[in-house]
Amino acid sequence: MIYSLAMSKVSRSTFTVAALAGVWVPFRSVFAGLVSTVELSAITRLYSMQMQTGLDKIVLKNRYNTLEIEKNGRRVWINGVMFWLHEPCRRSGRTWSIRKADFQYGIDPILRSYTHAPKRTPIVVVIDPGHGGKDSGAVGSKKVFEKQVVLDISYRMKKLLETHGFKVVMTRSGDQYPSLDDRADLARKVKADLFLSIHADGAVSSAAHGVETFITTATGFDSSNHYGKGGDQSPVLNNRYDAANAMLGYAVQSNLLKMSGRSDRGVRRARFAVIKKAPCPAALVECGFLTNPEEERLLRTEAYRSRVAQGIVNGVRAYRTLVSRATR
Structure with a gap:
């Protein structure tokens, strides 16, 4: 039986795990009071992605993964699968950002599971x-x-x-x-x-x-x-x-x-x-x-x-x- 892995190529029908392009770089947080956010431009650099801005969505894409992020909404499609953010993706000036928690406890564990996985293999x-x-x-x-x-x-x-x-x-x-x-x-x-x-x-x-x-x-x-x-x-x-x-x-x-x-x-x-x-x-x-x-x-x-x-x-x-x- 073929099953889908989180860090796979864009197709969810494959069992192959591919290494992500790029390496870790510190992301820049923007603070509004005590609220921390992560700019989408920082995410594109981290994952070596290209960004395309459409009418309703912002698409971040590299050879392995695609993120379709709803403007002013709480939904992101990660390789075609819907994942709900805690807070909407919002624009501040020229930049779009998501909450830091949605990056740390959502997108990044899915795209870079090797940095977040528990130490014990589940039995x-x-x-x-x-x-x-x-x-x-x-x-x-x-x-x-x-x-x-x-x-x-x-x-x-x-x-x-x-x-x-x-x-x-x-x-x-x-x-x-x-x-x-x-x-x-x-x-x-x-x-x-x-x-x-x-x-x-x-x-x-x-x-x-x-x-x-x-x-x-x-x-x-x-x-x-x-x-x-x-x-x-x-x-x-x-x-x-x-x-x-x-x-x-x-x-x-x-x-x-x-x-x-x-x-x-x-x-x-x-x-x-x-x-x-x-x-x-x-x-x-x-x-x-x-x-x-x-x-x-x-x-x-x-x-x-x-x-x-x-x-x-x-x-x-x-x-x-x-x-x-x-x-x-």
């Missing part, structure tokens, strides 16, 4: 099938329950991961409801290297569709879905893995997109209890919308659930490869 993976027991999660119009769908996907992931040498622990094996704290505590007890919480989405509008991967929000910022609403911005335990989370989230989302064939809602930031308390790199994966008729139909099929499981597992394997190469 123990905790899979958390969301909800369970008294909590059904999202429910489709055909009475498809999220708690059942994600348990099935999780078992498929477990089998695949074990064939590739991972030790897998699940937070629930049936229709039970472990508390959110219990799920994170289990990861701590088994000394997990990775934590993956598996979910299916729900929305008021049946038009909402696609797949998305959530990682922990950096300290001092709003979560992606609560931007500008004055929510919690405090530090959490999982912030110590901010850079590794970006690597993991990107690897999972890019491979899930490839296998599922669904639309890209991006790698987003959140302070969900199960990931913010995780004692290791963590991601929460939304595998489609049960409130969308087409995606509910797909989630009812074994074929789609198998593709989703394979996509997430491919992402985990890609992440492991990046870490193992960085630690050699």
Whole structure:
């Protein structure tokens, strides 16, 4: 099975990891009060990229990677995969800048994973099938329950991961409801290297569709879905893995997109209890919308659930490869 790596050539179908052109040079920070930003021109120099400015996006590109950054928006497409910034890319005078945290804990770990990878190659993976027991999660119009769908996907992931040498622990094996704290505590007890919480989405509008991967929000910022609403911005335990989370989230989302064939809602930031308390790199994966008729139909099929499981597992394997190469 071919799977996608973060530091690959522009095509996400390749398994080849290519070295980035250029070497590290100190980036210049621009301060507005206590707010630190990084100019896009500094990023182009760091990665030996060319910059093209369009009507709605700024494109930075070299032979290996392409960044498409939304002007005055929070989205960047990294080699075609959507990744949400904490704050919009903004213009100051003649220059465009992003927040320093979005560079340090987003773009750079994905493009130069060898400088951010954990020292330990992941072996123990905790899979958390969301909800369970008294909590059904999202429910489709055909009475498809999220708690059942994600348990099935999780078992498929477990089998695949074990064939590739991972030790897998699940937070629930049936229709039970472990508390959110219990799920994170289990990861701590088994000394997990990775934590993956598996979910299916729900929305008021049946038009909402696609797949998305959530990682922990950096300290001092709003979560992606609560931007500008004055929510919690405090530090959490999982912030110590901010850079590794970006690597993991990107690897999972890019491979899930490839296998599922669904639309890209991006790698987003959140302070969900199960990931913010995780004692290791963590991601929460939304595998489609049960409130969308087409995606509910797909989630009812074994074929789609198998593709989703394979996509997430491919992402985990890609992440492991990046870490193992960085630690050699």
